[in-house]
Amino acid sequence: MKKLAYFTSLILFYCVAFLLLFVMVFSILSYLEYKYGIQIPFVEIIENRAKVHVPLLGLRINVPFNYAVLIMWTAMSYYIIYFYAFKNFLKVFIEKKVFETKPLKRLRFFMILNLVPLIYIIVFTASFLLRGVSIRLEDDYFIVLAHLVIAFLIYLYLDVLKKGRHVQEENDLTI
């Protein structure tokens, strides 16, 4: 079951990485089509934005030609790293020795990654408030909340592992 979870996360990481890299590359190429009229496959230009068609999945990703695309790329890069860390997080369960520094570091990194969206939401809420624009970020708030719950659970697990490492060290130093 643990191995199944790990291999599922491995496949999930490669799928997500491929999908997001595909969208990132074609969003860059779509700008070439928009600016220079070069025909790019999987790309459709609609006024001042593009639509990237993801084959097999039938997804159509909107690519704006303004600063928002940077936010989109940042979010995509974040989720590539996130799923990579998630894969490593599940790797902890199939390793023979859990109470070691390396799995603990991986867990800490995954926990920090889950806290990153909190910074994003604070910055965006502040920017909306400063501009006096009404906030409509229901979905974003839900995602941040989900990430925070995951971070909290990992924190608890991390604490158990830290205590486990202490016991392991004591055991290793018992001759």
Next chain:
Amino acid sequence: MPIIVNLDIMLARRQMKSKELAEIIGITTANMSILKSGKAKAVRFSTLEAICKALDCQPADILEYVED
């Protein structure tokens, strides 16, 4: 730690090398080094028994309490 391991003294008295003792009592040289340096957190009774048997001594000859 106020417990001092006097294994070096006993080994010198018995003219035995620590590697030799490690082989007799069945522990690794790394663990023997931990024990000698006083880094060990605990000593199993079975290990203590084996050391005492190999060195023909009492636990008090190996372990000493010194107040901090």
